[in-house]
Amino acid sequence: MLNKYSKQSINGEWRNGRSQLIYDNVNPFDKEVIASVKLSNKEDVNEAYEAARSAQKTWAKVPSAEKKEILFRAAEIFGERKQEITEIISKETGSSVLKATGEVISIIEMIKDAANYSERMEMPVSLPSSMPGKESLVFHKPAGVVGIISPFNYPLFLSMRAVAPAIAVGDAVVLKPDLQTQISGGYIIGEVFEQAGLPKGVLNVLTFAIEEVGDFFVEHPIPQVISFTGSTAVGRHIGALCGQHLKKAALELGGNSPLVVLEDADIDQAINAAIFGKFIHQGQICMITNRILVHRKHYKEFVDRYVQRASELPYGNPVDPKVIIGPIINDNQLKKILNIVEEGKKEGNNLVLEGKQDGNILTPFVFADVDNKSKLAQTEIFGPVAIIIPFDSEEEALEMANDTEYGLSGAVFTQDFERGIEFARQIESGMAHVNDQTVNSSPNAPFGGEKASGLGRYGGEWGFEEFTSAKWVTVQREARKYPF
Structure with missing residues (x-):
């Protein structure tokens, strides 16, 4: 049991929520109960936002060196507790040890990179001016209070990519992780930053039931930025609310990412990438490889070898380091994936590898000869179901890759690097990778999507802009002559 993680963190106090739920x-x-949590209600949400607003005013004035010290200390603590936190992620999310370990390692680098934002807040940008004697400067100030809603699949990573930059630039945060992963997506983060010396109220962590709190978390008048990672349907709703209330929205939503294997590709590498890019964390990743497009020259070999590899992936209890395929997050999600498989069969798609259900585990399914316009190919599956589609020309492959409402990530395999770069640039997505699979992230690179995959970017200078507000200041250093 992890009942030490059963409290809400509001204004530096760990306590039960006020909800009766x-x-x-x-x-x-x-299905072991890890922790029982008394949830928050609207009163708790309001208290958290009020605490954040009060704390932010003081936190924004803290020198950058002190902010950096706290952030680097938090990164250090995550490193010291890596094994413990990895085990919690595996138990709470069903992540393999490989995936959970990678998640902890990646957020350590993310925090260190975000720490540099604090110095940028004290460094105005000088712009050229055509006006004689005028100095033109751009300062950045904290956005204020940031409300963060994170999902279940990469809870620590997807919470931290908003928490770390927001804190670094002088914002205060109210974090609402997914109920299913509230420990690794929220309470551990609150605990580590508390240990690192973050002042109370700067980071508040709470969980609640949507049926009780509704849209109040987003509509509350205090937060100026809402960061949301999740489904496109919910993201559209949150984006609409933010527009109505004139809040900035950072939305990272669904995906239907293609991996394209051109006729000159290294097939060994393409198969390795397509196996990893589809089945890491049972396919429960927004930028997972959802469609595999293979030139007909290699198609039969690719399908045969891919099916063989997929059928050999070890499955079971994710705390076993040898396991790759762990459980689906919940029963409803598992049923949804199985329904997609059955509908795919009814559409006439060729099921060349039929997986099996073992408790909440689904072993890999592989469909071949899929029509790119089919419902199966146009659905974000979020499970261990691979879709392989043949094509005859590069033009056809690009057209199919872009024939989706989503635009999060993409990949292309070719031995001609320049050709690959040009193809990657033409994929309608926020990210694309040459000779690698679709699941990639770097703390200094822009992460986000096009079309129905979201708005805004996390990471690097682009993430800096999401959590700050730019202010233009000019100084007229010599007398200006006016026309009247």
């Missing part, structure tokens, strides 16, 4: 957080592999 109690949520049992369960291990998706064996």
Whole structure:
């Protein structure tokens, strides 16, 4: 049991929420109750936002060196507790040890990179001016209070990519992780930053039931930025609310990412990438490889070898380091994936590898000869179901790659690097990779999507802009002559 993580963190105090609802957080592999949490209600949400607003005014004035010191200390603590946190992620999310370990390592680098934002807040940008004697400067100031809503699939990573930059630039945060992963997506983050010396109220962590709190978290008048990672349907709703209330929205939503294998590709590398890019974390990743487009020259070989590789992936309890395929997050999601498989069969798609259900685990399914316009190919599956589609020309491949409402990530395999770069640039997505799979992230690079995959960018200078507000200041250093 992890009942030490059953409290809400509001204004530096760990306490029960005021809701009458109690949520049992369960291990998706064996259904063991990890922690029972008394949830928050609207009163708690309001208190958290009020605490954040009060703390932010002081936090914004803290020198950058002190902010950096706290952030680097937080990164250090995550490193010291890596093994413990990896085990919690595996138990709470069903992540393999490989995936959970990678998640912890990646957020350590993310925090260190974000720490540099604090110095940028004290460094105005000088712009050229055509006006004689005029100095033109751009300062950045904190956006204020940021409300963050994070999902279940990469909870620590997807919470931290908003928490770390927001804190670094002088914002205060109210973080609402997914109920199913509230420990690794929220309470551990609150605990580590508290240990690192972050002042109370700068980071508040709470969880609640949507049926009780509704849109109040987004519509509350205090937060100036809402960061949301999740489904496109919910993202559209949150984006509409932010527009109505004139808040900035950073939205990272769904995907239907293509991996394209051109006729000159290294097939060994393409198969390795397509296996990893489809089945890491059971396919429960927004930028997972959802469609594999293969030139007909290699098609039969690719399908045969891919099916063989997929059928050999070890599955079971994710705390076993040898396991790659762990459980689906919950029963409803598992049923949804199985329904997609059955509908795919009814559409006439060729199921060349039929997976099986073992508790909440689904072993890999592979469909071949899929029509890119089919419902199966146009659905974000979010599970271990691979779709392989043949094509005859590069033009056809590009057209199919872009024939989706989504535009998060993409990949192309070719031995001609310049050709690959040009193809990648033409994929309608926020990110694309040559000779690699679609699941990539770097703390100093822009992460985000086009079309129905979202708005805004996380990471690097682009993430800096999401959590700050730019202010133009001019100084007229010599007398200006006016026309009247």
